[in-house]
Amino acid sequence: MAITKSLNVNGRQVSIQIDDPEMPLLYALRENLGLKSPRFGCGLEQCGACSVHINGRVVRSCVKPLKELRATDRIVTLEGLGNLQNLHRVQRAFIEEQAVQCGYCITGMAMEAAALLARNPNPTDAQIKQALAHNLCKCGTHARIIRAVKRAARYA
Amino acid sequence: MNMHAALHASRRDILKGAGSLIVSFSFAGAITEAMAQGAAAAKPLALTEVDSFLAIDAKGKVTVYSGKVDLGTGVRTALMQMVADELDVSLQNVTLIEGDTATTPAQGTTWGSLTIQIGGIQLRNAAAVARQALLEEAAKQLNTKPENLRVSNGIIFGGPKRLTYAELIGGKQFNLKVDHTKPPKRKDPKEYRVVGKSVPRVDIPAKLTGTFTYIHDFRVPGMLHGRVVRPPAFGAKLQSVDESSIKHIPNAKVVRQGDFLAVVAETEWNAIRAARALQANWSKAETLPDPDKLWEYVRNSKIAKDEEYGKVGDSAAAMAGAARKMSATYDFAIHTHGSIGPSCAAAEFKDGKLVSWSASQATHNLRNQLAKMFGMPPADVRCIYLEGSGCYGRNGHEDAAADAALLAKITGRPVRVQWSRGDEHIWDPKGPPTLIDLRAGLDASGNVIAWEHESWIPQQTPGGFHVPLIAASLTGMPADDHIAPGNIFQNAAIGYKFPNAKSICHRLETTPFRPSWIRTPGRMQNTYANECFMDEIAAQLSVDPIEFRLKYLDPKDERGIEVLRRLKTLAKWETRPSPRRNITGNVVRGRGVSYVKYENSRTYVATVCDVEVNRTTGEIRVPRFYVVHDCGQIINPDGLRNQIEGNVIQTLSRTLIEEVKFDRSRIMSVDWETYPILTFPQVPEIIMDLVDRPNAPPWGAGEPAAAVIPSAVSNAVFDATGIRVRSVPFTPDKVKAAMKGAA
Numbered sequence: 001m002a003i004t005k006s007l008n009v010n011g012r013q014v015s016i017q018i019d020d021p022e023m024p025l026l027y028a029l030r031e032n033l034g035l036k037s038p039r040f041g042c043g044l045e046q047c048g049a050c051s052v053h054i055n056g057r058v059v060r061s062c063v064k065p066l067k068e069l070r071a072t073d074r075i076v077t078l079e080g081l082g083n084l085q086n087l088h089r090v091q092r093a094f095i096e097e098q099a100v101q102c103g104y105c106i107t108g109m110a111m112e113a114a115a116l117l118a119r120n121p122n123p124t125d126a127q128i129k130q131a132l133a134h135n136l137c138k139c140g141t142h143a144r145i146i147r148a149v150k151r152a153a154r155y156a
Numbered sequence: 157m158n159m160h161a162a163l164h165a166s167r168r169d170i171l172k173g174a175g176s177l178i179v180s181f182s183f184a185g186a187i188t189e190a191m192a193q194g195a196a197a198a199k200p201l202a203l204t205e206v207d208s209f210l211a212i213d214a215k216g217k218v219t220v221y222s223g224k225v226d227l228g229t230g231v232r233t234a235l236m237q238m239v240a241d242e243l244d245v246s247l248q249n250v251t252l253i254e255g256d257t258a259t260t261p262a263q264g265t266t267w268g269s270l271t272i273q274i275g276g277i278q279l280r281n282a283a284a285v286a287r288q289a290l291l292e293e294a295a296k297q298l299n300t301k302p303e304n305l306r307v308s309n310g311i312i313f314g315g316p317k318r319l320t321y322a323e324l325i326g327g328k329q330f331n332l333k334v335d336h337t338k339p340p341k342r343k344d345p346k347e348y349r350v351v352g353k354s355v356p357r358v359d360i361p362a363k364l365t366g367t368f369t370y371i372h373d374f375r376v377p378g379m380l381h382g383r384v385v386r387p388p389a390f391g392a393k394l395q396s397v398d399e400s401s402i403k404h405i406p407n408a409k410v411v412r413q414g415d416f417l418a419v420v421a422e423t424e425w426n427a428i429r430a431a432r433a434l435q436a437n438w439s440k441a442e443t444l445p446d447p448d449k450l451w452e453y454v455r456n457s458k459i460a461k462d463e464e465y466g467k468v469g470d471s472a473a474a475m476a477g478a479a480r481k482m483s484a485t486y487d488f489a490i491h492t493h494g495s496i497g498p499s500c501a502a503a504e505f506k507d508g509k510l511v512s513w514s515a516s517q518a519t520h521n522l523r524n525q526l527a528k529m530f531g532m533p534p535a536d537v538r539c540i541y542l543e544g545s546g547c548y549g550r551n552g553h554e555d556a557a558a559d560a561a562l563l564a565k566i567t568g569r570p571v572r573v574q575w576s577r578g579d580e581h582i583w584d585p586k587g588p589p590t591l592i593d594l595r596a597g598l599d600a601s602g603n604v605i606a607w608e609h610e611s612w613i614p615q616q617t618p619g620g621f622h623v624p625l626i627a628a629s630l631t632g633m634p635a636d637d638h639i640a641p642g643n644i645f646q647n648a649a650i651g652y653k654f655p656n657a658k659s660i661c662h663r664l665e666t667t668p669f670r671p672s673w674i675r676t677p678g679r680m681q682n683t684y685a686n687e688c689f690m691d692e693i694a695a696q697l698s699v700d701p702i703e704f705r706l707k708y709l710d711p712k713d714e715r716g717i718e719v720l721r722r723l724k725t726l727a728k729w730e731t732r733p734s735p736r737r738n739i740t741g742n743v744v745r746g747r748g749v750s751y752v753k754y755e756n757s758r759t760y761v762a763t764v765c766d767v768e769v770n771r772t773t774g775e776i777r778v779p780r781f782y783v784v785h786d787c788g789q790i791i792n793p794d795g796l797r798n799q800i801e802g803n804v805i806q807t808l809s810r811t812l813i814e815e816v817k818f819d820r821s822r823i824m825s826v827d828w829e830t831y832p833i834l835t836f837p838q839v840p841e842i843i844m845d846l847v848d849r850p851n852a853p854p855w856g857a858g859e860p861a862a863a864v865i866p867s868a869v870s871n872a873v874f875d876a877t878g879i880r881v882r883s884v885p886f887t888p889d890k891v892k893a894a895m896k897g898a899a
Contacts, residue, residue, distance in 0.1 A: 019406050019423075019426070020425060020426075020429070023425045024425075027423070027424055027425045030373075030424075031423060031424055031425070035366060036366050036367070036368070036369065036370075036373045037365075037366030039370075039372065039497060040372065040497065040498070040574065041496050041497055041498075041545075041577070042577040042827060042828060043428075043576065043577060044577060044827055044828070044829075046577075046827060046828040046829060047496055047828055049496055049497065077366065078364070078365065078366045079365065079366040079367075082365070083365050084361055084365055084367070087364075087365070091364045091365060094360075094364050095356070095360050095361055095364050098230075098356060098357060098360060098794055098795075098798060100357070100359075100360045100363050100364070101228050101229065101230070101546055101798060101802050102227070102228025102229075102496075102543070102544075102545050102546030103228065103359070103360070103363035103364075103368065104228070104370065104495075104496045104497040104544075104545035104546065105496050106363055106364060107366065110364060126837075128836070129836040129837045129839065130836075130837065132836040133835050133836050133837055134835075135836070136496060136828060136833060136835065137496065138494050138495060138496050138545075138546055138548070138806065138809075138833060139228060139546040139802045139806065140801055140802035140803065140804065140805030140806040140809075141798070141801070141802065141805075142805055142834075142836055142839040143801050143805065143839060143841070143842055144798065144801065145836075146836070146839070
């Protein structure tokens with residue numbers, strides 16, 4: 001018994017068929033819509049790899065049930081932040097700082113950084129570290145990510 | 157070999173239909189027609205053939221075939237730089253295919269900081285042979301000598317005339333040999349244009365825009381989603397399964413063979429909820445040692461054999477005659493790899509052949525393991541690498557590949573298996589517990605006259621580095637019953653010049669968990685103990701710890717001496733013994749040094765670590781590291797810095813925080829709450845000095861800097877507090893206990 005669910009993703013209104021309203025948003029984005037950037041890391045809102053923006057706020061899509069989302073909620077993924085032809089300043093800064101090792105966590109880092117800069121255009125190092133405190137990286141890319149966020153702030 | 161003959165032979169091959177054999181597996185995530193048909197089988201794969209490594213198409217595009225893979229380190233770009241320079245083509249015209257058993261040569265597991273040092277050099281050799289052959293052929297066609305020709309971006313200029321690589325070889329094979337034991341003449345490093353430059357990594361823009369395809373994004377048409385349901389305790393047997401417990405989940409099915417239990421479904425979410433809902437009864441099992449007595453268990457484990465390394469003189473006799481003796485015991489906890497993306501793989505059986513897609517760091521080994529498991533000839537198994545989340549060694553990727561293959565075999569459909577966070581934390585093979593005793597004998601003048609290192613570490617069974625596949629073990633399918641922790645004896649031998657020394661490694665028959673290698677395996681634990689004990693002796697003698705190391709370094713080892721000298725400048729080192737004087741106040745500060753010559757044979761690293769220790773809470777804070785690093789010729793300086801930063805931060809996490817907790821039945825560290833890692837607020841500043849030696853061979857950098865981190869921290873804690881911490885991780889509780897013990 002499929003249910004039709006309407007979502008607003010990256011500025012487009014889309015319709016998906018699901019059979020469980022408890023399904024987390026992550027699987028709608030990855031499986032139903034074919035978006036790759038929201039990544040499965042833990043399913044426990046512990047690591048941040050699945051992060052998206054909903055109405056401008058960072059949300060862990062791995063634990064966000066679809067039933068809690070309205071058709072008008074504005075969901076933005078890393079793909080919606082910018083693309084290769086038109087990079088968001090956070091994406092540009094991360095690329096310029098080469099702030100990636102394996103890059104599996106980098107979606108969450110970029111989404112968290114974009115939200116931080118939207119509410120605090122000139123964060124200190126301590127504020128950047130605090131904002132990213134719940135985004136995990138196992139490769140040890142942290143020092144570069146901090147530099148990239150500072151660089152992105154300069155591109156305001 | 158005569159190039160004309162080679163070209164003619166290749167043309168015949170093309171007429172026979174082999175000309176289309178240069179098949180590139182793009183990261184687009186689709187299976188190409190050629191792949192599905194196995195058309196690439198005709199491509200040479202031997203390490204002795206130029207065509208195994210390189211192909212130039214009719215447009216002059218260069219495809220590089222690398223058996224070594226990029227595990228998220230950025231080495232893909234570095235390998236492309238090496239080939240572009242050696243072949244004289246522009247980097248934009250180079251693409252790299254990695255870790256496909258059907259198209260890439262078996263260059264060995266991607267481990268041990270050997271990708272550039274071994275794999276890259278083999279690529280360079282092939283490119284050098286190819287370039288020389290192209291020059292000779294061009295000289296013939298232009299009626300001149302090769303030395304009169306100039307090459308730039310794949311175009312050979314001979315006065316006013318020019319020929320392109322595409323015109324000379326485009327789409328055809330070289331049919332040339334390359335002998336890596338007698339390498340061809342390569343370019344003078346002065347001629348390198350992109351080697352030595354911080355070329356931006358080719359994968360990063362895609363990773364920042366959601367267009368990169370990791371193994372987790374890969375899809376096979378018609379595939380099922382699989383989730384494994386592992387035993388709740390190690391050694392538990394599956395007694396019964398209640399299939400009705402998932403009947404409310406659309407199209408979800410139970411798959412069971414022996415103690416292997418899984419669910420498959422048409423959508424990933426349904427597979428996940430089926431795995432959660434499935435009711436199964438398992439037998440009880442208590443196969444693990446008492447965690448409170450882990451080190452007694454390790455020390456008393458049955459020894460399979462003793463190995464001796466670095467024997468000089470007669471340490472026992474010298475120790476007996478020593479005026480002063482010192483000893484200490486160091487332990488290093490069990491670690492998980494902790495990849496942020498849990499393991500994932502896909503597999504398809506078609507026409508009796510198996511294709512496996514995974515993020516395995518050793519697709520050629522995996523092919524052999526899967527072939528054995530399914531009783532197939534290795535030639536009927538193709539393993540294809542797709543990048544995963546950083547793995548830092550043999551994590552769960554190969555096991556997920558076996559899970560997917562088994563489910564594909566049983567269901568008759570292609571299957572993708574994604575492990576859960578708990579699957580990864582509990583079931584990836586572990587870095588084994590390491591216990592090391594150190595002893596030193598000093599003469600009356602304070603000279604070290606005897607050094608003994610004695611360790612208890614799991615054996616490496618003969619026959620290969622095949623970590624047993626979980627699916628094979630749970631089903632009882634054929635498997636190599638190996639214990640394979642990797643080369644964990646390395647750096648047990650002390651690199652300093654002592655007149656009498658030896659290292660004994662007791663290789664144990666068993667270890668509590670299935671072991672494997674994690675970044676800097678053994679080299680980290682051995683360097684940790686050795687470099688801490690060096691510091692203990694220096695302190696005992698009231699000698700500056702850097703001066704103490706310099707005293708015992710081989711005076712001919714100028715590169716080792718140079719990294720320590722440069723470190724003193726970089727860190728503004730104040731020459732004095734540890735601990736510092738007048739330790740007062742609640743938060744105390746100190747600095748510690750450590751040094752390694754990796755495997756006593758290659759990359760040199762020296763580090764100084766600054767720490768702050770809270771004497772009330774026992775908490776260690778590390779504000780910064782200074783690192784001097786000499787890995788010879790640097791291919792990509794920014795890539796190297798990235799690797800060093802990663803080594804430092806990741807190992808600080810392992811040193812201060814990480815530890816696999818367990819009870820008699822199971823692992824209790826099942827996620828990031830129960831196995832925490834370093835987070836942003838704890839990240840140190842890292843100040844580096846890279847020694848570049850353009851004329852030296854390029855050595856590895858993916859691991860060596862990690863080796864010095866635990867000892868530098870321990871030595872800094874001693875400098876700050878006067879207290880030794882000898883048990884990794886250095887948790888606040890252990891620090892407080894050590895301070896209480898000393899009070």
